[in-house]
Amino acid sequence: MVVADAKVEPELGGDFSAASEALLNALGNKVVMSAAICAQHANITTYLPNEPPDAVVYANDTRDVQTVVGICREFGVPLIPFGTGTSLEGHVNAPYGGISLDLSRMDRILAVHADDLDCVIEPGVTRKRLNENLRDQGLFFPIDPGADASLGGMVSTRASGTNAVRYGTMKDNVLALKVVLPNGDVITTARRARKTSAGYDLTRLFVGAEGTLGVITEITLRLYGIPETIVAGVCPFPTIRDACDTVIETIQSGVPVARIELLDEVQVRASNGYAKLGLPETPHLFLEFHGTPAGAREQAERFAEIAAAHSAGAFVSADRPEDRNRLWQARHDAYWSVLPLRPGAKAVATDVCVPLSRLADCVMETKRDIEEMGLIAPIVGHVGDGNFHTTLMVDVADPADTAKAKLFMARMVERAIAMDGTCTGEHGVGQGKMKYLAAEHGAATLDAMRTLKRAFDPQNIMNPGKIVAV
Structure with a gap:
């Protein structure tokens, strides 16, 4: 409990x-x-x-x-x-x-070091704008949470997204930060070197701190070369378990898939209606492979073999940018696509993350809760790293409906923690998930977090009421 x-x-x-x-x-x-x-x-x-x-x-x-x-x-x-x-x-x-x-308004791109594959930006720069600026230099920043979030917000929530299975999360791609501390001092947490053994890793401390320890004013990010070839694909499955088992085997087989996204049959139906995809209304995996023409094609072929062994339908691939963009735009529009499923309700997104070997169990048990509780809650997920989301359609003006949604979310978190997972893979803690940290981390770990908070912010003025109460 x-x-x-x-x-x-x-x-x-x-x-x-x-x-x-x-x-x-x-x-x-x-x-x-x-x-x-x-x-x-x-x-x-x-x-x-x-x-x-x-x-x-x-x-x-x-x-x-x-x-x-x-x-x-x-x-x-x-x-x-x-x-x-x-x-x-x-x-x-x-x-x-x-x-x-x-x-x-702090949205300047201060420097791009193409030879070093890094850049220095201010926190108000958005993900899309950064990539538009980098495109002509053959570079891109891969972390893609879906929304056109600011990079400062993405650092502060330790964001992730569709590319995380290959490129990691924000914690893997932030090299250094400039931060204004609660006492007014300005610190730089690291240099631009790709590795260091010099002192405490303050960069990682502020990544995911949600503004509770200081204000980020500059960010040094790791960049990547735009892949020579990108192949996207979509593959239907008869059941969620077949799709999840395919994900597990694909990752365990070492296929360097860049994106691997799960949409359950409810989300596919919503995306069909919103984006006119015309997909069979069964669970699907959306995928993307990066590399040389031969390498990306080989990855796609290897995935298709694994999927076929798990009763998949035909794997359809596309390498034309317009086809790929249409597919991923439909995925990113998942929030908007579900609103017609229950007109007048609010879409409430929540996420958990579990070890990859427990993914199928966690998703299937969550689906069972949705059905037994009579909820409308499409499932999508960055399942290559065990992370998935539900989008609950909730009448927030109805206390009974809200209470049922909260019970469902609590059961989802309890299940993930029982499977040695986490209450949030990428949405962060904020106010909504503070109550789960004791069960996930234990009292001693929470006290250690509290000690850090008090040391940096003894007046508790920095975003109080988030992550951990002091």
């Missing part, structure tokens, strides 16, 4: 009136207190309530960030970093009020 962390945050809030006067004096029209703007800078993507800040500050550079941090520190006011607002677990809510620090 999942047991919540029993600690609660102390009373927070500070002297907002004095802080707002200081911010207006220092930053002028970069400070906005409109109720509508504040509401837009709080949670809008899940069943969690919208908890707006008292003000929004638009930062242009590291100096602006230092100014805001200094004023929040002086007056004890909470500070919540904000990127594009696409996070899914209430990360940008302001439960104690305070300042939302909008970093979207």
Whole structure:
């Protein structure tokens, strides 16, 4: 049974009136207190309530960030970093009020070192814009969470996505960070060298910290050459288990697949209606292979052999960019495609991740819960690394419906943790999954996290009420 962390945050809030006067004096029209703007800078993507800040500050550079941090520190006011607002677990809510620090204007690409395969950017740069800038140099950044998130937000939530099975997650692709600490100091966590043994790995500490330890103002990212050949494909299966078993054998066989995505029959039906795909309404795998023309073709052929042994239908491949883009756009539009399944309901996405050998069991048991509880909850997943998502259609105005959805999500998390998995593979903790960390990590580990939080942020002004209560 999942047991919540029993600690609660102390009373927070500070002297907002004095802080707002200081911010207006220092930053002028970069400070906005409109109720509508504040509401837009709080949670809008899940069943969690919208908890707006008292003000929004638009930062242009590291100096602006230092100014805001200094004023929040002086007056004890909470500070919540904000990127594009696409996070899914209430990360940008302001439960104690305070300042939302909008970093979207810090969107400069500062340097691209093509020979070293890295770049330096500000946190407001979005994934799509970075790749548009890199394309002419034959480079790309592979982490693709679906939404056009800011790279600062992707670092802060330790994001992942469709390419993670080959290229890893954000923790594998961030080389260094510039961070404004809660005391106002600016630190750089590492150099651009690909490896180091010099001191604590502070880069990894801030990746996934969700703005609770400092504000990221520069990011050094690992880049990759655009593959010579990209082959995409789609393959139907009679059952979810057949599809999952194919994934497991493909990965265990060493096929270097770049993307391998599961869509259950409900999601396929929704995607057919939205994107006019015309696929059989059975579970499918969407795949992509990168390499030389011969290498990518060989990978696709090897996958097709494995899939055939698991009762798959015909594997259909495509290497024309327009065909590939249509396929993956349909996958990325999964959120929008499910809305017609229950008009008027809200789509609430949640995820878990388990060891690959337990993937089929976890997905099948989750499907059983969906059916027995009478839910509409399509399943999609970056299943090459054991990560999958459900998109629950919830009437958030109906307490009984919301309670049923919460029970389902709790059972999904309990199951994943029992299988030595995690409550979240890539969405992060925020407010929504704080209650599961004690069961996943244990009290001693949570206390170690709490010790780090207190050491970096003794006033608890940095995104309080997220990850761990102090």
